[in-house]
Amino acid sequence: MNITEVRHQSWAGLLNIFYICLNCDHVASQGLLLGYQCKICGHSGVRMFYSVVISSLIDSIQDFYFISNKRKTKEDTAAITIQTNPQTVIPLLFCTLADVILEDFLRTLMRKQGLSQPVADRLLSDHLTGKRRRECLFPVLTGCKWKAALETLSSPLEPNFNSTFDFYLEVNKARNQFLHDGVPWAIKTTHPQGCINHIWPLLKLFVSLHNKFVCVLHPSGNL
Numbered sequence: 001m002n003i004t005e006v007r008h009q010s011w012a013g014l015l016n017i018f019y020i021c022l023n024c025d026h027v028a029s030q031g032l033l034l035g036y037q038c039k040i041c042g043h044s045g046v047r048m049f050y051s052v053v054i055s056s057l058i059d060s061i062q063d064f065y066f067i068s069n070k071r072k073t074k075e076d077t078a079a080i081t082i083q084t085n086p087q088t089v090i091p092l093l094f095c096t097l098a099d100v101i102l103e104d105f106l107r108t109l110m111r112k113q114g115l116s117q118p119v120a121d122r123l124l125s126d127h128l129t130g131k132r133r134r135e136c137l138f139p140v141l142t143g144c145k146w147k148a149a150l151e152t153l154s155s156p157l158e159p160n161f162n163s164t165f166d167f168y169l170e171v172n173k174a175r176n177q178f179l180h181d182g183v184p185w186a187i188k189t190t191h192p193q194g195c196i197n198h199i200w201p202l203l204k205l206f207v208s209l210h211n212k213f214v215c216v217l218h219p220s221g222n223l
């Protein structure tokens with residue numbers, strides 16, 4: 001499905017479809033129409049895995065995508081400014097999405113490991129950037145380097161996580177050049193569509209990381 005063809009239905013409602021088992025913490029995408037049953041422990045109690053912030057960011061990306069589309073079809077009455085230009089806003093939102101997902105993952109992992117919230121807050125503030133969180137904090141908490149973790153999660157059944165992460169790095173670099181050095185052209189014209197294409201793999205990546213490092217009852221868990 002090409003998500004950009006969907007205009008009148010929430011993209012978050014279509015993409016953010018992951019549930020966490022309240023018994024064993026395993027996360028999976030599963031329809032709830034006939035009731036939920038955890039594939040690992042059989043428990044039926046679940047809640048949405050990703051926070052409402054994630055859904056809001058995805059729907060914001062959708063809103064800005066169609067601001068762009070409106071402009072092309074001359075139906076638009078919204079002013080396109082530097083603050084509302086989808087060319088820049090969609091990559092900014094995508095990077096925020098990746099940052100929030102990473103922090104949520106690390107917070108859940110630290111809670112599972114019995115670290116108190118003040119300690120978790122301190123560790124996150126000591127590792128303020130995404131790069132430090134991936135390259136320094138993640139290995140301390142998991143015993144595994146970030147890139148090695150991506151390799152172990154690679155599977156023909158999954159999206160190409162390395163490709164998604166490399167794309168994120170490219171867009172994040174352009175974002176930083178734009179925000180910190182005022183270089184708007186650092187963001188390529190292909191970036192907004194790429195961001196939209198990589199939302200689903202990004203969500204899947206952090207579900208896989210959660211199931212490997214947080215879900216202790218999962219067969220591939222290592223805690």
Ligand SMILES: [Zn+2]
Pocket residue numbers: 021022023024025026038039040041042043
């Ligand atoms: Zn379960």
